[in-house]
Amino acid sequence: MSSSVHPKAYEKQLQLQTITHNKNTFWAVCEDWIEDNRDRWSEDYCGQAIRFLTRYVKDSPLGKMPVRDIKVAHVYDLLQSIAKRKVIARNERKAEGTPHIATRLRQHLDAIFRRAIISGRVDANPVAALKPSDVVTLPPPRHNRALEANELKHVLAAFSVTGTELIRLVMRLLFLTSVRTVESRGATWGEIDLESAIWVIPGERMKMERPHVVPLSPQTIEILEKIREITRPKGADDYLFPNVRDKSRPMAATTINAALVGAGFNHERLFRAHGARGTFSTWAHEQGFAPLAIERQLAHVEKNRVSRAYNKAEFFPERQKMMQDWGHYLESLSD
Known part of the structure; x- marks a missing residue:
C-alpha cells in the first residue's frame, strides 16, 4: 500500500476488487x-443442471477462476477427469460409467459461455472447440446393428x-417410435x-x-409438443420436420445421418439412424413381448396369404404397453 493512500480507502478498494472478482468467477x-x-x-432438467x-x-x-481466464485446456481437463472417473455417486447409480455425464456437462458449459459472450x-x-468425441471415447457401433445398453x-x-x-428432436423421435427414417x-x-x-401413417407412405x-x-x-413449439405449424399438411430452405418439402434425407457423422459416429464408430429399429427390436424381444406384436410395431408384414390380411389395430394394447415401457427405458438411460 502506498503511503499516500488512506488505510480505509485502501480497504474499500480491496473490497470492491473482491466483489468484482466474485461476480466474474x-x-x-x-x-x-x-x-x-x-x-x-422442466423440474428434472433444472435439477440435473444444478x-x-x-x-x-x-x-x-x-x-473460482475469472471467466475470462478459462481456456480450452481447462475445460478439456475437467471433462476428461469426469469421463474417466471410476467411482459413481449414489444418484448416478444408473450410469454404467461416467462418459455420459461429461457429455451432458459439456452441453451445459457451452450454453453458459454463450451467455457470457452475450453479457460481455x-x-x-472455449467449449465450442471441443466436440463430444474429443472428451469422451464413444463405443464402436456398426451399421444398423442393435446397440448394447x-x-x-x-x-x-x-x-x-x-x-x-x-x-436432436427428430433423432429422439426415431428411437421412441421405432419408425423408419423416411x-x-x-x-x-x-x-x-x-x-x-396415436400416430396414423397412411399406407402410401409405408414400405408395405x-x-x-x-x-x-x-x-x-x-x-412432439416441443417440435410444435419450434415449427409453429399452421395446418394439418405442415411437416413435423420441414426443410430449412423450403417448408413445403420435408427434411432432406441426408440430414439425420449427417448429424450423426458430425457427432463422431463414422468410420470405426459407424452408426446410422436405421439402427434404432434393430435396437428397439432386440430390447422388446428380451423383455418378453409377443414376437408378432413386435413385428406389427415395426410394420413388418409376413408374405403368406393369411398374414397379409393385416389388421392395423392387431396387438394394439400390447404395443401400447411396449412403447410406454420403451419410453421409460430410454428416459432412464438419459438420466
Missing part, C-alpha cells in the same frame, strides 16, 4: 445462467449436443393425434403400403 456466471433459465426448464454444475464446477479450480464477460467460447446411453447423450434442436421425415401434423396418443398406427408414449408426446 465462472461459478457466478453459472449461477446467473441457472437463474435466467430456471422458469423455462446437480452437475454444483458437483463438478462450484468447488473446482475452474469455478468473455469474447470467445452402454452404447445406447452414449448415443442418446450425443443426441443432446448434436446439430440444431430440431435435429416415415419420420415425411410426417405431417394431420397424422398426429395427441389426445388419443398399409396404414400403420404408432402408439405414442408420454415421452414421445413431450417431444
